[in-house]
Amino acid sequence: MNYLNLFRGGKLRKKIMDLKKDLSPCKLCPRECGARRLKGERGECGAGAYAEIAAAFPHFGEEPPLVGKGGSGTIFFSFCNLRCVFCQNYTISRGKEKIEIKPRTLAQKMISLQNAGCVNINLVTPTHYVPQFLEALWQACNMGLKLPLVYNCSGYEKLDTLRKLEGIIDIYLPDIKYADSQSARKYSGIDDYPQVAKSALKEMHRQVGDLVLNDEGVAVRGLLIRHLVLPEGLAGTAELMQFIANEISPTSWINIMDQYHPTYLAKRYPEINRRITPEEFQNALKAAREASPGFHLL
Ligand code: SF4
Known part of the structure; x- marks a missing residue:
């Protein structure tokens, strides 16, 4: 893993110090809300000084290349910098499930997941805790961590923060949610999602390239993009597939997901207060195949 080279060469420590400068006042994500997190304030995302998590366990429900035989060592971080009205994990993203965790304990959790046979460490929504998980990563390296790191996020990522993660993250697993800012504003409370996410995905691909699997079919490096199909074509699937x-x-790995269901606040929006139809899902797959026959669709 590349992060081991940085760790051994002393550069991981330097990156941690660099990223800590962006923590308080916080400018880690594109919101740049300026919360003085080390002085007790919480940011617009809800995050405070220490990382908070909802759960950590071997997950067998992720995409097959991330699961292998031992599962994906998944750590669910609490809070999120988006406000999706249909959030499928809203109790976690809104911070109703949270346990504060110090770097040493988080490092021990990573090692426990490795000892349990997991094939990677899967950081779910880590954006607002980047300095904290790097501090834990440094300690985990000292304890013998050697699994690929998966950065599993909404796509609403700040370029500068991503650039500082170069050489640390092995696998990027971003969503690409919307093609137009109107939907982004209405359903996730943010105007600039499309341009921010598109720039973020380009940077991720620049760092790690297309997904690479080992002989056992397990992902070891690269970009795997997730796209949730919304009712009424509101995600802009065809346009996003063309962009990718x-x-x-043109040989990207993409998981086009059909599991949208109206939850959390979605009932307030009649147009998304239903599941997608089989035809809507087939149309999404068709749009992807038309955009590039070389896509690896999961
Ligand atoms: S990560 Fe959270 S606290 Fe930091 S800028 Fe973004 S919204 Fe604010």
Whole structure:
């Protein structure tokens, strides 16, 4: 794993110090809300000084290349910098489930997941805790961690923070949620999602390239993109598939997801207060195949 080279060469410590400068006042994510997190304030995302998590366990429900035989060592971080009205994990993203965790304990959790046979460490929504998980990573390296790191996020990522993660993250697992800012504003409370996420995905691909699997079919490096199909074509699937084909890679790995269901606040929006139809899902797959026959669709 690349992060081991940085750790051994002393550069991981330097990156941690660098990223800690962005923690308080906080400018880790594109919101740049400026919360003085080390002085007790919580940011617009809800995050405070220490990392808070909802759960950590071997997860067998992720995409097959992330699961292998031993599962994906998944750590669910509490809070999120988006406000999706249909959030499928809203108790976690809104911080109703949270346990404060110090770096040493988080490092021990990573080692426990490795000892349990997991094939990677899967950091779910880590954006607002980047300095904290790097501090834990440094301690985990001292304890013998050697699994690939998966950065599993909403796609609403700040370029500068991503650039500082170069050489640390092995696998990027971002969503690409919307093609237009109107939907992004209405359903996730943010205007600039499309341009921010597109730039973020380009940077992720620049760092790690297309997904690479080992002989056992387990992902070891690269970009795997998730796209949740919304009712009424509101995610802009066809436009996003064209973007991925033309500006990321025509051989990208993409999980086009059909599991949308109205939850959390979605009932307030009649147009998304239903599951997608089989036809809507087939249309999404067709749009992806038309954008690039070389896509690896999961
Ligand atoms: S990560 Fe949270 S606290 Fe930091 S800028 Fe973004 S919203 Fe604010």
